Amino acid sequence: MNIHDVARAAGVSISTVSRAFSSPERLSPKTLEAVMKAAREADFVPNRAARGLVTGLTGNLGVVVPDITNPFFPPIIKGVTDYANAARQSVLLATTEENANREQHLVDHLLRQVDGLIVCSSLLADEALRRAAAKKPVVLINRTSEHVSSVVIDTAGGMRQALGHLRALGHTSFAFVSGPAESWSNAERGAALLDEAATLGMRMRTIGPFTAHYESGVQAGDELIFGSDTAAVVFDDQMALGVLSRLRNRGVRVPQDVSVIGCDDVLPVGLAQPALTTVAAAGGAAGTAAAEILLERVRSAQELPPVSVVQHSRLVIRDSTGVRPAPGRQASLDGDRAPARPSL
Amino acid sequence: MNIHDVARAAGVSISTVSRAFSSPERLSPKTLEAVMKAAREADFVPNRAARGLVTGLTGNLGVVVPDITNPFFPPIIKGVTDYANAARQSVLLATTEENANREQHLVDHLLRQVDGLIVCSSLLADEALRRAAAKKPVVLINRTSEHVSSVVIDTAGGMRQALGHLRALGHTSFAFVSGPAESWSNAERGAALLDEAATLGMRMRTIGPFTAHYESGVQAGDELIFGSDTAAVVFDDQMALGVLSRLRNRGVRVPQDVSVIGCDDVLPVGLAQPALTTVAAAGGAAGTAAAEILLERVRSAQELPPVSVVQHSRLVIRDSTGVRPAPGRQASLDGDRAPARPSL
DNA sequence: AAGCTTGTTGCAAAGGTTTGCACAACTCAG
DNA sequence: CTGAGTTGTGCAAACCTTTGCAACAAGCTT
CATH class of the missing domain: 1.10.260 (434 Repressor (Amino-terminal Domain))
Structure with a gap:
């Protein structure tokens, strides 16, 4: 037919x-x-193939994310697919497993079968990204790079708010539980915190880097207990949840002994015990914005200049942050509420 | 070139x-x-298009899921993409938003741009699925249909275990908090529960149907409080989390007053307070199995007969289930632990 | 009335690969 | 040394669409 x-x-x-x-x-x-x-x-x-053969277009957009299992990404993907489908485009999904080599390979590979590519939290060098963007339209999410369009969720701004919040509660020092060293977002957040800490006259200690998993948070929790900070700002919610869990198991009360702040405001976080104070990122909106930018470039005859949009984030204050405890909180370790598990 | x-x-x-x-x-x-x-x-x-033009193959597999934002699905998708990528296939993702019309449209549309399709939790009629499977290889996940391959996670078996667990704790009646009426899984689970309840001599009350969201669980929580059941088996974890939250806010203690069991063992569930007893489904394995079956069919010259594999599930006992309280638990509503929020 | 526009349709080339068939070269047994 | 079988390679058709160009008709201008 x-x-x-x-x-x-x-x-x-x-x-x-x-x-x-x-x-x-x-x-x-x-x-x-x-x-x-x-x-x-x-x-x-x-017939798509025949059409593609002559037009050079596939009708597909690519999305590459580090890990679809990380609840931060599904809303972004949803934002992208919804927008793309409305524009009669299909979406090709691939995951990098947070591996730069694999990401590079994936991008190269995917570029040949899509009309444009959205790359989340890229681990690639600027140069590699520029090369990719030279072949097909590319939009970065949560990463910037000269010559390449991007939409970043301004969690750095949220981090500053977070610090303001802690300061208002009387905290004068905090630990930053760092995410992956190669992560651009992590660098952004760390830098914003460092800067704002200076402004507010707070002391910052960095723990990590860690991979962005629940288990890393558990690990970080111990390092946190070992120190004397009264507050922790954690790279992302998954890790923050791990921290929370470890602290509870070691008998450290949140927020009475330590305040904890996460980042992303991703699914279970409001349901944690205590509900996590966190910097909320609008992933869906970011995904939609990226798809819109990408599609505009795919459809345009000429090469459009790269644009950068930023999605603002905001601090959602819940129950994991409280006023700074009086000095000497160590006591609580052996205090009224015994550890659920013995300490290591 | x-x-x-x-x-x-x-x-x-x-x-x-x-x-x-x-x-x-x-x-x-x-x-x-x-x-x-x-x-x-x-x-x-x-060139893919040129190759596709003559071979009729695209090198793409399609995956359609109801809602990527539901943490049940990402592991499945991951299982599929990992297997597919290893076999040099790309994955096209689409979401139905739990809408049968949209699903039908998506399947029709997607079928023309993939070599085979994996459909999760399909809402489609058997006839529609058969028609789709006549055009290209199709594998169903968590749904069976004559003439179409499928891999189902046997949560029904897990549900039976769950009931055995409750019975062993002394419960003699329970509420089944039902998921979406059109959901095949929901029907399976409900039927298994009903059957097993009869076997064990337990009384079952059905609440719902509800959409499978946290908020529905909150709503169901109230219905639960209104009744006199000492245990609830909830369609899925998301809803169970909602139930848990509502019960806590209304001052009903879990598991002292009511035992709660979820289904899927999806991300945050072990972190809930109390950690949720649930029926664990191995989504990743199911996704991989589906991809394997699909690819075998895509690659085969002849039409292979449909196969059905079942992934077993198992009950993960955590802290949300406990021994049946002595009759008259209503007291706890006004008991020692006051509601965090006033009742409605 | 002739020349111009504007709008609609057809012709044919082009796009890059796969694959059935034919053919050549080579191997090896008899 | 011949003929059959095997292995490796080339020819050319086929896959289905898009699109630049040309042709033509109808309407308009002068």
Whole structure:
């Protein structure tokens, strides 16, 4: 069932059928209707491969994320697919497993089968990104790079708010539980914290780097207990949840003994015990924005200049932050509420 | 940079270049090496569209899930993409938003751009699925349908275990908090529970149906409080988390007053307060299995008969289930631990 | 009335690969 | 040394669409 059959049935040339699907406005209403009727009856839909062969377009957008299992990413992906589908594009998904080599390979590979690519939290060097963007439109999420479009969720701003919040509660020092060393977001957050800490006259200690997992948070929890900070700002919610869990198991009370702040405001975080104070990032909106920027570039005849949009984030204050305890909180370790598990 | 250029550079015909990539074993080692060298130097990779045009294959597998934001699905998707990528296939992702019409449309649409399709928790009628499977290989996840391959996570079995667990704790009646009415899994679970309840001599009350969201769980929590059941088996973890939250806010203690069991063992569930007893489903394994079955069918020349595999599930006992309270638990509503928020 | 526009449609080339068939070269048994 | 079998390679058709260009009709201007 191809364009020829439809053309015959409708009594027109194949060009006309082709145009009925690709630029209907160039046909007279009468012929258009006739073609469409014939196509409907023959249950005809243009062949993607053939179309792609001549146009060079695939009708696909690619999305690469580090780990789809990390609840930070699904909302972004959803934002992208929703926008893409509304624009009759399909979405190709791939995961890097937080591995730069794999990401590089994936990007190279994917670029050949999509019209444009969205890359979340890229671990790639600027140069590699620039090269990729030279071939097909690319939009970065949570990463900037000169010459490449991006939408970043301004968690750095949220981090500053977080610090303001801690300061207002009387804290004068805190630990930053760092995420992956290669993570651009991590660098951003760390830098913002450091800067704001200076402004507010707070002392900052960095723990890590860690991979961004629950288990890393558990590990970080112990390092936290070992120190004397009254507050911790954690790279992301997953890790913060791990920290929370470890602190509870070691008998450290949150927020009475230590205040904890996460980042992302991702699914279970409001349900944690205590509910986690966190910097909320609007992943869905970021995904949609990225898809919009990308599609604009895919559709444009000329090369559009790269744009950078930032999605603001905001501090969501819940129950894991409280006023600074009086000095000497160590006591609580052996205090009224015994550890659920023995200390290591 | 096409096959002709490479052919010229290597001093062979285009057929030979083509074969170097599609059936290298049919070339003499010498020519193969020469061709590959030329290809490498020209940075040549076969054009997908052209290849697809003649083979009718796309190199893509489709995955459709109801809602990527539901943490039950990412592990499945991950299982699929990992397997697919290892087999040099790409994955097209689409979400139905739990809407049968949209799912139908998506399946029709997607079928034309993939070599095979994996459909999770399908809402479609058997007939529609059969029609789809007639066009391209289709594998269902968590849904069976005659004539279509499927892998189902046997949560029904887990549900039976759950009931055994409750019975052993002395419970004689329980509420089943039902998920979406159209959900096949929901029907399976409900039926298994009903059957097992009869076997164990337990009374079952059904609450719902609800959509499978946290908020629905909150709503269900109130219905639960209103009744006199000492235990609840909830359609899935998201809802169970909602139930837990509502119960806590209304001052009902879990597990002292009511035992709660979820299903799926999805991310935050072990971190809930109390940690949720749940039926663990191995989503990743199911995804991998589905991809394997699908790919086998895609690659096979003849039409393979449909297969059905079941992934077993198991009950993970955590802290949300306990011995049946003595009759008259209502007291606890006004008991020692006051509601965190006033009752409605 | 002739020349111009504007709008609609057709012709044919082009896009890059796969693959059935034919053919050549080579191996090996008899 | 011949003929059959095997292995490796090339030819050319086929896959289905898009699109630049040309042709033509109808309407308008002068």
